[in-house]
Amino acid sequence: MTSLTIPEIREKLKSGAVKPREIIDALAARVAEIDPKLKAYNYLDVEKSRIEADAVDVTKPLGGVPIAIKDVINVKGDPCTCASKILAGYIAPYDATVITKLREAGAVLFGRTNMDEFAMGSSTENSAWGKTRNPWDLERIPGGSSGGSAAAVAGHEAYAALGTDTGGSIRQPAALTSCVGLKPTYGRVSRYGLTAFASSLDQIGTFTKTTEEAALLLNVIAGHDPRDNTSVERPVPNYLTQLKGGVRGAKLGVPKEYFVDGMDPEIEKAVRAAIEEYKRQGAEIVEVSLPHTKYAVAVYYIIATAECSANLARFDGVRYGKRADHPKDILDMYGRTRAEGFGAEVKRRIILGTYVLSSGFHDAYYNRAQKVRHLIAEDFHQAFKKCHALITPTSPTPAFKLDERVSDPLQMYLADIFTIAVNLAGICGVSIPCGFTSNKLPIGLQIIGPKWGEETMLRVAHAYEQATPWHKEKPPL
Amino acid sequence: MAESSSPGIDVTYVADLARLRLSPEEIATFQKQLGDVLGYVSQLSEVDVSHVSLLGEADLKNQLRADVLAPSLPVAEALANAPAQENNLIVVPRMIEQS
Numbered sequence A: 001m002t003s004l005t006i007p008e009i010r011e012k013l014k015s016g017a018v019k020p021r022e023i024i025d026a027l028a029a030r031v032a033e034i035d036p037k038l039k040a041y042n043y044l045d046v047e048k049s050r051i052e053a054d055a056v057d058v059t060k061p062l063g064g065v066p067i068a069i070k071d072v073i074n075v076k077g078d079p080c081t082c083a084s085k086i087l088a089g090y091i092a093p094y095d096a097t098v099i100t101k102l103r104e105a106g107a108v109l110f111g112r113t114n115m116d117e118f119a120m121g122s123s124t125e126n127s128a129w130g131k132t133r134n135p136w137d138l139e140r141i142p143g144g145s146s147g148g149s150a151a152a153v154a155g156h157e158a159y160a161a162l163g164t165d166t167g168g169s170i171r172q173p174a175a176l177t178s179c180v181g182l183k184p185t186y187g188r189v190s191r192y193g194l195t196a197f198a199s200s201l202d203q204i205g206t207f208t209k210t211t212e213e214a215a216l217l218l219n220v221i222a223g224h225d226p227r228d229n230t231s232v233e234r235p236v237p238n239y240l241t242q243l244k245g246g247v248r249g250a251k252l253g254v255p256k257e258y259f260v261d262g263m264d265p266e267i268e269k270a271v272r273a274a275i276e277e278y279k280r281q282g283a284e285i286v287e288v289s290l291p292h293t294k295y296a297v298a299v300y301y302i303i304a305t306a307e308c309s310a311n312l313a314r315f316d317g318v319r320y321g322k323r324a325d326h327p328k329d330i331l332d333m334y335g336r337t338r339a340e341g342f343g344a345e346v347k348r349r350i351i352l353g354t355y356v357l358s359s360g361f362h363d364a365y366y367n368r369a370q371k372v373r374h375l376i377a378e379d380f381h382q383a384f385k386k387c388h389a390l391i392t393p394t395s396p397t398p399a400f401k402l403d404e405r406v407s408d409p410l411q412m413y414l415a416d417i418f419t420i421a422v423n424l425a426g427i428c429g430v431s432i433p434c435g436f437t438s439n440k441l442p443i444g445l446q447i448i449g450p451k452w453g454e455e456t457m458l459r460v461a462h463a464y465e466q467a468t469p470w471h472k473e474k475p476p477l
Numbered sequence B: 001m002a003e004s005s006s007p008g009i010d011v012t013y014v015a016d017l018a019r020l021r022l023s024p025e026e027i028a029t030f031q032k033q034l035g036d037v038l039g040y041v042s043q044l045s046e047v048d049v050s051h052v053s054l055l056g057e058a059d060l061k062n063q064l065r066a067d068v069l070a071p072s073l074p075v076a077e078a079l080a081n082a083p084a085q086e087n088n089l090i091v092v093p094r095m096i097e098q099s
Helices: A007-013 A019-036 A044-053 A097-104 A147-154 A169-178 A211-221 A265-280 A293-314 A330-341 A346-359 A361-381 A409-416 A420-425 A454-467 B011-017 B024-046 B075-080
Strands: A040-041 A064-068 A108-113 A161-164 A179-183 A204-208 A250-256 A284-288 A389-393 A429-436 A444-449
Touching: A007 A389, A019 A064, A019 A108, A040 A147, A044 A108, A044 A284, A064 A147, A097 A108, A097 A211, A097 A284, A147 A161, A147 A169, A147 A204, A169 A179, A169 A429, A179 A211, A179 A454, A204 A211, A211 A429, A211 A454, A250 A265, A265 A284, A265 A389, A265 A429, A265 A454, A284 A346, A284 A389, A293 A346, A293 A361, A293 A409, A293 A420, A293 B024, A293 B075, A330 A346, A346 A361, A346 B011, A346 B024, A361 A420, A361 B024, A389 A454, A409 B024, A429 A454, A444 A454, B011 B024
Parallel strands: A064 A108, A064 A161, A250 A284, A250 A389
Antiparallel strands: A040 A108, A161 A204, A179 A204, A179 A429, A389 A444, A429 A444
16 A cells, blocks of 8 residues: 555545554555664654644545654654754744644644755765665665655555755656656745755655646746745646646757766666657657856855854754753853754864854855855756756666765765756755666666746656656565 | 865864854764765866856745734743753753853
């Protein structure tokens, strides 16, 4: 039963063939069997999910469907640790808006998924609670930072999961685990109740087995929220109705800068084959140029760290979370609380972010990065005058081995080379399964849409998905 | 960004600004790793940004709302996560004597 898609379990629930509680039981049994290997979940209260399931209205759009939640989104009465020791013992006092919306649509909340601490990382190795494994090869990372959500969905320990994407943290793990990972346009989904990492980049999105489920979930979580002034007051279309229109006559852009030296040849081959498939279906392929692509990672590591150094100032031992024992004065309390509470990558980024904002360096780093960010966004703006969506690889390599990049932060940062620019430009992107390497490691295809272009982007993704078998393959667990 | 051609981040000083106490080992490791990262980001100095203005982003507008009272977290719930509290207040070490 855990291999079914959401529309399939919805049919069983609506017909009364299966009760919501039985769905929870099936999932809990799968978690008990698989999660000791994957370590996708940080927190799971099955009994609480059962009680929620007993009370749901199965006629609602997600009635009775369990959804796993990345451990960075607040759910009232539950822990929200952000995979950090500094939030050990913290209990969320309110629901994030996306949680309220899921509840209103009849979804049952199921567990919190592991992640890189405060969403900082590309491998889910930076978690205070242990490393999540890739269901396709337990010796490899699942990607990150939303690696727990990706592994849970890929390993059929969750039907769907919420994640967050600041520089690729949904799309890259989706690619590395053969899921559909959707990052909506900046402002499409409320972030109220999401613990902030980099506020000009963070966006909540989804992990699912199929594009249809991604559209279904986006229908539920999208929309303006008066409690998040960066969410935009703009009507939410029905993403499902446009999904099946096909790509005949669509113009799809292939940015030449995304096919670079050093890319894994098997990934290049798979993505080139996907482009041929789109041609076969009647799409017109146009070459486009995004000339500032090579600066995206550098811009990102200035802007994201600057914003993180400000956002994470709130973790100081005063109002919530950990406080160092027996502080001798307030500075001792701040310094030791943060030293004991944060892991290495978070400390590294706070230091870098504080540095690039510090007196004398602000203009050279932060202001310059903001200007180059503007040029990156302008590249996309020009490209979308020539095409409806862009087709690229999601990740330059398949899943790498655990510990392979831990000691070299710069190599780790380059894992996000194809996803970061989308966040910098505030546009939308989705990664879908695009085949496997000869070692049977998943390959992801990224479809990038313009601002508010989710309908077209998902239609393009759906057309490829329906013509290929990749999304139906299961990992060898 | 002339400084970054010879990456010279003073990790001890910056950690103090960030209220983050680091061990000597962390300082040494970060000094090296952040030097590498700053070397990498120094490539931004080659981009011509002279024509870029960050003012007046066309699609961003202020979103204002009426200033009306709405339900908020009860005090007890807001304080429930505080490491130390007394009389509906959060308790911290005294700070008035700090230089």
